[in-house]
Amino acid sequence: MAQVVADRRDVDFVLHEQLNVAQLSRFERFEEFNKKTIDMVVSEARNLAIKELLPYLKEADEEGCAFDNGKVTVPKAFHRAYGLFCEGEWIAMCDDPRWGGQGMPATVALAANNYFNGANYPFMLHNILSHGAGKLVECFGTDKQKQLFLKKMYTGVWGGSMLLTEPEAGSDVGALTTKAVPNDDGTYSIVGNKIFISSGENDLVENIIHPVLARIEGAPAGTAGISLFLVPKFWVHDDGSQGQFNDVVCTGIEEKMGIHGSPTCSMALGGKGQCRGTLLGQANKGMSAMFVMMNEARLHVGMQGFACASTSYLNALNYARERVQGSAITAPKGSPGVPIIQHPDIRRILLTMKSYSEGMRSLLYYVGFMEDMLHVSDNETDKQRFQGIIDVLIPVAKGYITDRAFEMCSLGVQVFGGYGFTKEYPQEQLLRDCKITQIYEGTNGIQAMDLLGRKLGLNKGRAFTDLLAEVQKTIDTAKEIQALSPLAERMDAAVMRLMETAKSLGTVMGKNISAAFAQAHPFLDVTGDVLMAWMLLWRASIAVQNLAEAPKKKDVPFYEGQVKSAQFFIHSVLPVSLGKMEAIMAGDTAALDISEDAFGTK
């Protein structure tokens, strides 16, 4: 049967052949996760995804969510899926078993999430939000908060959300106006309005625990005065029992381009003066708490975008193998039609989608693997190195991957021709759903600024050079492999040029910060391109080595395909990147110099 959502062979390749995730089982934390267990987890996730989530992708898109007088209902099919999801303990895959987690490596959880999100990402949003909210409780909660909330959140009995954005405080979180006033009993009365709250209200769970960003009366303006609060929909008494409605009212849900199965809520807190919360973590340290969560959240968004692209690719591939249209370009006129996979332009599109899919998968799983290594490492130098690499990779994993994923979903529509534009096939929904991944959890413009402004200079540039040192290892290995050495040479040159581009931007930053930031997004693009090429060269190196060692017959085309992906990307995409690096270094400032009036007549 055709592969859907994610090619299992490729998932296994990254887990076992590229990253050798089972090696983590030598550490106590992951001792249960040998290869067999990992494979079982992935198989279970795949089954659940394909049998219980994928079939409801379209239905949920069409049904959408309904809002009625403060109540929000999600698509009907999500209720059954949610039950199964909780039963399988999939919400807190990587977390501490004592709170209901499964304690698995992040890399393995990413593989499972690859299937879940690729099958039905609007459904998954709910779970990701619940988990993220739970994680905040785990990281910053008091023992009492943890006892009251955590297990119920991690097991899906209660849901969670994140109340950050306000109408006038989106990218600029520091502008928020939600107010917290201390009460005598240690709680705070919260008053404010939040928007764009995924799963802020829904009928999947009996209670929803909202982490809320607010400013304690008298606290400083801007981000320095923001605190984090835990605000349940229904108050939770000290004995764990559920109390009264806590005056957190959903006032409406957004009509959106996509992710119709996920309710995007407007929330009014304390409209009747009855909304209470407890401080989560320290006063005025809300932003730094959110920053701790940001890596996980942004990696997830990268996964969401990628998963749409991965599914779109396999749909396009399966369609191109079946759809007969036009005779082969080399055949005499009037020859019978052939499957469109035989046409050069379709092959170019498919190989583009394949190589990006593979590179993205490797990059995302690699970030997970770095997190796992960080967790098991007992060496401070190593830990700092792993953390630095993660920090540099996060804006790429979120920003670059979702940018390219959207493009891949668009190509995925093209392969279907006119059918791609119809709702008969999932391609157009994947494109619509994917779009928001470029926007939320920090727009990709914000990601680009994060890479250039924070990450490039992190630890005095050490994190960035640590990452490039890893890239260099792959290049050095590939140089020793005859079939790949020409590709390795090209990569070498590209990495060197990326370093020069980075240095050049660093210099500009010292003189003219606006000029540097006008190049932030192009810099994110070229960094991502080089990292894609890295992953593909790494994959190809393994493939060539395995091909030399009498592989199983069915693995031969898979390994050959790895070499083709690397060849295609390095020969066809990397030269374009080099052109973009030239443009960055030329540092044109037209975008800054142009007057506001000159953008267009008022």
Added chain:
Amino acid sequence: MAQVVADRRDVDFVLHEQLNVAQLSRFERFEEFNKKTIDMVVSEARNLAIKELLPYLKEADEEGCAFDNGKVTVPKAFHRAYGLFCEGEWIAMCDDPRWGGQGMPATVALAANNYFNGANYPFMLHNILSHGAGKLVECFGTDKQKQLFLKKMYTGVWGGSMLLTEPEAGSDVGALTTKAVPNDDGTYSIVGNKIFISSGENDLVENIIHPVLARIEGAPAGTAGISLFLVPKFWVHDDGSQGQFNDVVCTGIEEKMGIHGSPTCSMALGGKGQCRGTLLGQANKGMSAMFVMMNEARLHVGMQGFACASTSYLNALNYARERVQGSAITAPKGSPGVPIIQHPDIRRILLTMKSYSEGMRSLLYYVGFMEDMLHVSDNETDKQRFQGIIDVLIPVAKGYITDRAFEMCSLGVQVFGGYGFTKEYPQEQLLRDCKITQIYEGTNGIQAMDLLGRKLGLNKGRAFTDLLAEVQKTIDTAKEIQALSPLAERMDAAVMRLMETAKSLGTVMGKNISAAFAQAHPFLDVTGDVLMAWMLLWRASIAVQNLAEAPKKKDVPFYEGQVKSAQFFIHSVLPVSLGKMEAIMAGDTAALDISEDAFGTK
């Protein structure tokens, strides 16, 4: 008031300062179209577009079309708009007044269509189809067919559509199976099923005239055996009166990603053996008749895509001028928020959208201008030159422009952040509507193959070199302008490189046609990039000259903005194109060499 849909200053700039369209009034055909008349036409189109079409864009998207037992109803608001549109005689702007046309230059009609399509392109689809069908009658109809149908179609009393595609014959039109059997009375009985028929059925008009591609019984297979027929929904008697229903049944409409206001119909012809048509043009020459129409149709699609991008740009610009978020990057932390147009990354996005919008507008209007010149020219050499330039530009105007337009619409969503994903703003609809322009009227893959396979070698390559000679004229002019000579030098190098790329592909084509076609789409991209840069350099040359001549105060930022667009594009986009040219010339064949199995596990 803020400009919407299209910046009138820019429209006027292209019409009068870049192309000097009023010069056409020296020819008898266009003698009425002096500058004053042209301006009046554009003003009227703009008023109608902004007052009567734009306000119903969202409403029509939400209401969509309804199908009930063979009947199709379009959005209610379209009825009033359609009445006004017919009253204003906007359907056949360029056509012969004796058939109800306005006889205006194509260039001016494009400016009007810029407003109409930018305001409500789903509404416009209906009119474009009617006009295209009418044009077929005008070009290939007998006197009788013209007398019976043409004026009613051009004035909008009757509608028209195009019945080409079948489930198994999309890009491969030659595979169609609709059958035509000659009757004794000279008519043909038609039997077949067609899909993806825009306006195939609707309640705007009393009768619909369908040009239908079908194969006369016994005709050759493939495109050589296709004929064109005129099949009215209700039979039209020789005296012009409307007869019986002609067994052309709409069997359903597509659920689509966008253009919800335009019904995409499945049509069954002759299900009850009662469908008759008359031959339009010669038997077995249906494909060549369609080819005659193709330039017009494809130019229109380019305009549709561009119009979405133009509107998206102005929306983004107006939003960025108003939306306050975050303090200026150069200001001390905690400074008050500023409109986001002050942020470097937003400026980069806006200038990207601006420069593409301007380049696209110029390129599309230029094609119209070439058509006008073709019509008024009495010199065969000139005519051939104009026709050749048009033929080369059509796949760029359709394929390249709609590819970039979709990207611009995506950027237009980004500027709005989370709001852009909601239906509260038009940005997401423009993105959805725009997507189909990359697909219909020949997918952009087909356009790329057309450019490389047919147009590059047209007239032994003369058409392509004629076009580049026009580009060179602009470069030579710009070289003489001090402020622009560095940009002109870069353009010069890019054009030379494009020529080399074209030659190199020409050589590959002779040896390995698949290898050449694997580069067809990248070649379309780089050709389009160079032509965009050409248009922007041309605009900048005029702007610099006008700036030197004491322009009106309010024109100063506009002209300065022209220079900035050219500077930005040539410095930031063209280097990326040069990288892509390198990749094309490197001619990687991974996409061809990879085995079908290697694309992914079955």
